Amino acid sequence: MEKPDLTNPKNFHSPINVSGMDLDLLIKFYESMSMIRKAEDLLAVKRRDGFIGGPVHLGAGQEAIPVGVSPSLNSSDFVFGAHRSHGHLLALGSSLHKLFAEVLGKETGHSKGMGGSMHLWDEPSGFYGSVPIMAGTVPLAVGAAISAKLRKSSSIAVAYLGDGAVEEGIVIESMNLAKIQKAPILFIVENNLFASHMHISLRQPSSYISRFADASLVPSHILDGNDVVEVFKTARNSINDIRSGQGPQLIECLTYRFYGHVDWREDVDVGVNRSMEDINDWRSRDPIKRLTESLLEINETIEDKLNDLNDELNLNVQSAWELALEDPFPAKDKLLEGVYA
Amino acid sequence: MEKPDLTNPKNFHSPINVSGMDLDLLIKFYESMSMIRKAEDLLAVKRRDGFIGGPVHLGAGQEAIPVGVSPSLNSSDFVFGAHRSHGHLLALGSSLHKLFAEVLGKETGHSKGMGGSMHLWDEPSGFYGSVPIMAGTVPLAVGAAISAKLRKSSSIAVAYLGDGAVEEGIVIESMNLAKIQKAPILFIVENNLFASHMHISLRQPSSYISRFADASLVPSHILDGNDVVEVFKTARNSINDIRSGQGPQLIECLTYRFYGHVDWREDVDVGVNRSMEDINDWRSRDPIKRLTESLLEINETIEDKLNDLNDELNLNVQSAWELALEDPFPAKDKLLEGVYA
Amino acid sequence: MKTDFGTAILSGFDYLLENYPEVFVIGQGLWSPWYVGTTMTDLDKKFGKERVIDTPVSESACTGAAIGASLTGMRPIIVHPRMDFMLYAMDAIVNQAAKWSHMFGGQAHPGVTIRGIINRGGEQGAQHSQALHALFAHIPGLRVVMPSTVTDARDLLIASVLSPDPVIYIDDRWLYSQTDELEEIVELDLSKEGPECLMEGNDLTLVASGFSSMQAREVCDLVANKGISLEIIDLRILNPFDASKILESVRKTGRLLVVDGGWKACGMASEVISSVTEELELGALKSKPLRITLPSAPAPTSATLEREYYLSNDRLIDCIINLVR
Amino acid sequence: MKTDFGTAILSGFDYLLENYPEVFVIGQGLWSPWYVGTTMTDLDKKFGKERVIDTPVSESACTGAAIGASLTGMRPIIVHPRMDFMLYAMDAIVNQAAKWSHMFGGQAHPGVTIRGIINRGGEQGAQHSQALHALFAHIPGLRVVMPSTVTDARDLLIASVLSPDPVIYIDDRWLYSQTDELEEIVELDLSKEGPECLMEGNDLTLVASGFSSMQAREVCDLVANKGISLEIIDLRILNPFDASKILESVRKTGRLLVVDGGWKACGMASEVISSVTEELELGALKSKPLRITLPSAPAPTSATLEREYYLSNDRLIDCIINLVR
C-alpha cells in the first residue's frame, strides 16, 4: 500500500492539498459537490416524508469522485452508473430538475418517468444509463468503449461501480475483455467499504479491490476518494492516457456514504448498525468540509463568496424540486409504449 | 516469475529431478501415466475409426498433473473435472472399463451411459462429476468444500480447470467465496495455453493465470505441469495445508495437449494450425518420456520392468475396450428415468 | 393464534435447521434483519453464522456452491432476495442443477433448494420486480414450487429442502402479511404434491398460483355475492406440472380462467390452458379459456403506471363477470 | 444455383459488414473455420479482426459489451456457438437488453443481435444440445427470430441486425445443409414480420419453427400421398408473437398440431395452443389440439437414446395421421 490506510476512518481528516490548482476550478468543485449534497439531503427528507415512492440510494459523502472525474470528460464520452448515481449524473452538468422529476416518476424526468432514482439516462450529457443490477452496466461500458475504438473517435467510456459490484464475476470478465481489446475505458470503483449491510471484510479477503485490476493487468490507482483534487488529477492523467489509445485503467477511490444503504437513515444500514463514532470520523473526512478548509486556508475572505454560493444553490435546489412536483405523470399508454423501438 | 519461462516449448526438455523419491512411487507414477496415455491413444483411434459417436477431448501430454495430485487424495475427497477429464478420473484408480463403456454410451459406464466422455461420475473414487460447460463445476467444488468444513470432516475438494475456463467470471467469484469461507479446496489449473483454437495470448494479457488467485489472496504455485514429481510434491504440501484448515490454494500447471482440442487430430485445432515445431518441442517435454529418462538414469536395468509394465497395460487397455464394446446400451426407459430422483 | 406468511417461512427454516444437521442456508442478506422481510430473522444468531451464511455479491458462484454441497449429501438452501438476481445464476440452475441427476444416470443428487423472492411494487422498476417462475417451469429436472397459503409457505419449504431434487421455491412478498392458523408441521413428499382445490364451485375454474391465488381467494366472496360460484385451484407445484385436477374441474364448470403474476408469452397460464385444451373433450367449454397476466412490458416505476401494470381485485372481478356472463 | 442454409447466413453477414460500417461481430470461435459451421468462414480475413472479434471464454461480459456498443449506435452481433452457453449471459439479455428501451422511456436503443446456435445430436449430451427459444420468447422487449428457410436464414439475419431492438436470432445446425434458390436480398422491417404459411392445405394446421418447420415440409408430400392436406405455418418470429395467421388457418382446417424442438412446459407450443384457443370460436375444432415437443428430460448422450429423444419424420407422420383420423 502506498499510503496510510485509507480504510481507517481516523486518517485523512486534514484539509486537502490544493497547491498549484486554479482557484476558479476549486470553486467549481465546491459548487458542484455542494449542489449534489444539497440535492441528496433534500431527497432524503422528501423520501422520509413520503413524497417519493421508490427507493433512493444516496451518495452524500462521495461527491468528490464524480466531481473530480467529470471535468476531464465531455458529452461525447459514455458514462455508466449504477443504483447510487445521482452524483455521477449531476457532476456532468445534467439537469437537476430532470433528476428530481425522474425520482418522482414524472414524465419530464431524465427517463421520462419510466426509471426513477435507480434508472437514469441522459445522452446529451454523455450519461448512458444507470441500473440497480449489480455490475449490470460494467460490460456495457466496455462495449461502448469498443465502439469508440472501432469508430476511431476520441470518446472514452467510464464505468462507475462499487466495492460490492466488484464481486460479480462479470466485472473481471469485463476488465479482461477491455484489456485484450485495448478498449478506452476508465473503471472507477467507489469503495465505500459496504455493500448494503455487509462490510467489505465480511465479503473479501482485503479491503482494497484494485487487486482485481492487477489480475487483468489493468493499470490502477488507489486514492483518497474524499480528496477532490487528488481524484481530479489522477482521473485527468488516466483519461489522457486512455484517450491516447493506451487501453483501460482503474481508479479505486476510498470513500464512505453518510446515509445508510437506502433512503434517509444514517446510522442504520439495512438493519446493520454502523457506529456513530465511525460515522462521525468519516464526517471529519467529508470532502466538502475538507475542500472548504483548504479554500479558507488560501484566502479567508472567500467565506463570503461560498456563503453566497450556498444561498444560490439552496434556492436552485428548492425551485427545481418545486418545479418537478408540479410536473405530470406519464400517460397511461406509456406502459406498453417503448417496449420496442 | 520464479522459473525460466514455462510457456516456452524450448525449455524443460531434460529429465525431471527424482532425487529423494521412492522408486516404487515413481514406478506407480509411470504406470498410471502410461495407462492414461494408452487409454487416450486408443480412444483417439477408435474415435477416428467411427467406433465412438460423441466428441472426445484427450489430455495426452497432461497426465503428470492428475497422476501427481491423486496420491494425496482419498476416496472421501470431492474431485471435480471438466470436458477433458479422462485422466482426472483414471488417476484416482477408477475403472478403465467403465470409462470406455461410458464413452461408448453403454449402460455399464460410469454415468450409466447417460453422460459419455464429457460427463463422468464416480462417487466411490471420490469423483463428483465432470461437465463440458466451462467452469461449471468450479463453484460446485467450492460448495463441496464448504460442506466438508461444515461437517468438520477432513475431506477436501479439488477443482480441475483450464486456462480458458478461468475466463468465466464464476471462477473468480468461486475463489473469493472459497477464501472468505476458508473452504478446503485446491484449484488446479491445467494451463495448456489453449482454449480450443485460441492461444492464451489472444485471450488474456498474460500467459500465467495464477494472478487471479493473487487477486483473491488464494496462495498459488506455478509449476512445470509435465514434471510429475514437482506436481506431486507441491500438491502434497498444498493438500496438507488445506486439510489442516488453512483455506483454499491454487496450483497452476503449465502443460500442453498433444492432440487438438477435440478428437484425434494433432496438428489441427478446431481449424487453427499449431506448428509441428511447437508440437515436437512439447513432445520433448512429454511427462512420461522425462520420467522414463530419469528412471533410466537411476537404474538402467529398470528398462525391462518398464517394458513388462507396458505390455501388461496394453493388454489391460485392450481388454477393457473389448469388454466395453460388448456391453449393452441403456434401456429406452432410461430416457425419462432419472430426471428426478 | 394466527401466524403470518412471513413467520410461517421462518418457522420452516427453524424446523429444518433444528432437525436436520445437513441443512444450511446461504445467500445475500441473511445477516440483516431487514433484507428478506421477517422470513429469516435471527436465524444466524440461533444457528450460527457457519450454517446461516451471508455472502459476497456473487449469485452465480453462491448458487453453484449450494448445488455442489447438495451433491455431497447436504441440504442447502440458497436464498436470492429478489428473483431478478437469479439471472446471474442461470447456468448453475439450468445447466447444472437441473441436469446432473439425469446426466449421471440417476447417481448424482443435486438436492438443493433455490429460494427466489418476488419483490415488486414500490416503484422499484424493471430489474427489481420480476416474477420469473415460467423460466424455471420450462426446465425438466427442476421442481418449481410457489406457495400461496400460510401453511404451504412453511410445509412446502420443508418439503422442498427434504426433496432430493433441485427445487425452485418462490415466495412473493405481497403474501407476507396474510395470516392464518398454522397446523402441526407435516413433512410432505414433494414429488406427491400438486395443484389443490382451495374453493369448490360450479361456474368457473380459476387457476392461479402464489399471490394470484391469494387474489382469487380475496375476490371469491365478492363474486359469490354476484351469484358466481368460483372453483379455485392453486397450482402450488408448477413443474413438473400435473393438470389432472384442473381438467376435472373444467369438466365440471365448463370455464377456465388462469391468473398469473408473470408474463403471458410461454408463461404458466399458457401451460395451463394448453394442457387442459389438449385433453379436454371437444365441446366441454361454455366459454373461451382466458389468461390474465402482466402486460407484455417490463415493470414501470411511476406509481401511476404501477397501478395499471398489476392486476387489481376490481379488474379481476370484472374479468370473472364477463367470462361467466 | 442453389445455396445452402449455412452459406445463406454467411451471405447475410457479408452483406451487413459490407454495407453497414456500424455492424461488427463478436463471439467465440469467429477466427476458427470450423466453430460455427460454414456460416462465418473467413469473415475475419475479409473484414478484419477488429470488426470480427473472437473472444475470451466470457459469455456474460461479451454479451454485455455487445449491448453496450449498440447503445452508442453500433449494430453488433454477438455469436454464441451453442445456445447453452447463453445461460451465462442471461442477466445481460433479460435484465439489460430487454429492459433498457422501456426503462429509459424509449430513449435507449439496445439494437443488438444475439445469435444463438442450436447444436445438438452427435452424443453431445445435456449441456450441449439445448433449444432454449421459449426462455427468450417469454421476455417482453426481446424479439425472437427462428429462420427455417434458406432465404429467411439470410434475410431475417439482416433484418435482425438492422432492427433497433434486441433480437435473439436462433439457427439450428440441422438446417445448414438444406438448399434452395436465393433471391435478391430484401431488407425487411423485422417489426412487420411474423408467422408465414409455407404450404396451404385443408385438413390440419401444422405450426412449427426452425428445424421443426423443415421436418413439416419434409413430411408434407408423404402425408399428402395418404390423402392428408397439411397447412404449414412457420412461426419465424416467436416474440412478440402474432397468432392471427394461425387462427385464420385453424378456422379453416379445424385442427391444430404444434411441433416444437424445445421442451413442452411453458414452451412455444403451449403459447401457440393457448393463444389460439383463447380466440377461436367454441366448436371450431374437429379434434383436440396437440403439441409434439421434446420429452421432458435433458438430452441423453447414447445414440440409442438420442434416436428416441428427437422427433423422427416417421413419428411425425404417425401423429398427423392419428390426429386427422
Ligand SMILES: Cc1ncc(C[n+]2csc(CCOP(=O)(O)OP(=O)(O)O)c2C)c(N)n1
Ligand atoms: C445482481 C444483484 N445482486 C444483489 C443486489 C442487491 N444489492 C443492491 S445494492 C447492493 C450493494 C452494493 O454495494 P456496492 O456495489 O459497494 O455499492 P454501494 O451501495 O456501496 O454504493 C446489493 C448487494 C442487486 N441490486 N443486484
Ligand SMILES: Cc1ncc(C[n+]2csc(CCOP(=O)(O)OP(=O)(O)O)c2C)c(N)n1
Ligand atoms: C460456457 C461454455 N462456453 C464455451 C464452451 C466451448 N468450449 C469448449 S472447450 C473450450 C476451451 C476450453 O479451454 P480450457 O479451459 O483451457 O480447457 P482445455 O480444452 O484447454 O483443456 C471452450 C471455449 C463451453 N464448453 N462452455
Ligand SMILES: [Mg+2]
Ligand atoms: Mg460499496
Ligand SMILES: [Mg+2]
Ligand atoms: Mg486450455
